[in-house]
Amino acid sequence: MQRRIELEGVSNFRDLGGYKTADGRSIKWGRFFRSDTLAALTDGDMETICALGVNGAVDLRYSTERADEPSRFLGHHQVEVLEMGLDKSPYDRSVDDYQSLPDAAEIAQGYMTENYQNYPFFYAKGYATLMRRLAAGDRMIVHCTAGKDRAGTGAALTLMALGVPRETVFEDYMLTNQYWDRAGREKPGMDAETVASIFSAREEYLTAAFAAIEDRCGTFDRYFEETLGLDAAALDALRATCLE
Numbered sequence: 636m637q638r639r640i641e642l643e644g645v646s647n648f649r650d651l652g653g654y655k656t657a658d659g660r661s662i663k664w665g666r667f668f669r670s671d672t673l674a675a676l677t678d679g680d681m682e683t684i685c686a687l688g689v690n691g692a693v694d695l696r697y698s699t700e701r702a703d704e705p706s707r708f709l710g711h712h713q714v715e716v717l718e719m720g721l722d723k724s725p726y727d728r729s730v731d732d733y734q735s736l737p738d739a740a741e742i743a744q745g746y747m748t749e750n751y752q753n754y755p756f757f758y759a760k761g762y763a764t765l766m767r768r769l770a771a772g773d774r775m776i777v778h779c780t781a782g783k784d785r786a787g788t789g790a791a792l793t794l795m796a797l798g799v800p801r802e803t804v805f806e807d808y809m810l811t812n813q814y815w816d817r818a819g820r821e822k823p824g825m826d827a828e829t830v831a832s833i834f835s836a837r838e839e840y841l842t843a844a845f846a847a848i849e850d851r852c853g854t855f856d857r858y859f860e861e862t863l864g865l866d867a868a869a870l871d872a873l874r875a876t877c878l879e
Contacts, residue, residue: 636664639814642683644675647782647815650687651790654807656798660878666774667877669790671782671815672696674704684776685713692776693765695720695758695785704780714776717768719761720785725753740828747784747832751840752847754788756862762789763863766796770873781820783811783836788844795855796870797877801845811836 640648648671652664665687673692676684692708694701697720708714726746755762765777777793779785787808794804812835821830852858859865865873 638810640668640683640687642680643677644680645671645673645782646818647671647811648684648776649807649810649814651794651807654794654797654799654803656874656878657800658798660798660874662794662797662799662877663879667769667790667793668774668776669782669786670776670778671786671818672700672704672780673706673708673776673778675818676707681707681711688774689714689776691715691717691768691773692778693717693719693761693768693789695761695777695779695789697724698722700780717761717764719758719764720779721757725757726750739826740832743829743832747837747840748843750784751788751844754785754844755792755848755858756851758785758789759862762792763865765789766793766863766865766873767869769793770869770876772876781811781815781817781834783815783834784840787811787836788841791841791844796859796865797874805838805841808841809836809838 636650636652638649640650642648649669650664651667651669652662654662668689690713692706692714694706694716701718701720706716708716765775768775777786777789791804791808794807795801817834821834848855848858852861859870
């Protein structure tokens with residue numbers, strides 16, 4: 636089976652099947668996908684995704700992003716769009732604010748680290764919905780704009796819930812650097828180090844998200860139960876549906 640699915644309109648659409656769990660099982664192919672924005676899909680791309688049996692997409696973008704670049708699947712007969720992103724960014728700064736600062740790269744890195752520390756909690760409803768829908772047998776996409784940060788964290792947490800070793804989870808997270816073409820989203824005049832801080836998947840970012848979970852909740856199982864509302868029975872149902 637193929638990890639990256641070639642599409643015309645997006646570059647970071649991936650099947651998360653095939654990953655091995657610590658107990659020797661593996662994730663079923665064709666169940667769980669991650670992607671960058673679905674706004675640029677071609678008609679042919681949509682047909683390809685529908686042929687995979689996908690019937691739900693968890694959209695983690697801000698409401699402004701969703702309004703500016705609507706999902707091609709809005710109102711679709713097969714793929715239900717679940718808009719689970721925040722209404723607006725919780726931060727005062729945006730990518731554009733870093734261009735003129737002398738220490739832009741360092742500030743951008745700190746900004747991204749703070750984002751990752753908050754993702755498991757800010758997007759808890761979206762992540763929980765994703766896992767519950769997967770447990771129910773739906774074939775789901777999780778995505779944001781790049782498919783790197785908000786969706787990347789959601790994919791990583793779902794892999795953790797399925798029992799995939801942490802090393803493998805990080806390897807999957809880092810694949811964005813091979814696949815995502817950035818879709819021309821870098822701002823003119825931004826130096827290379829700042830671009831890398833914002834537009835690259837970095838192990839230290841996902842590490843910050845995981846550390847925040849362990850600092851606040853102690854263990855991932857407590858996070859799943861107390862923050863996402865997924866107890867042992869819910870996790871067992873997820874694994875029973877998605878693993879073989």
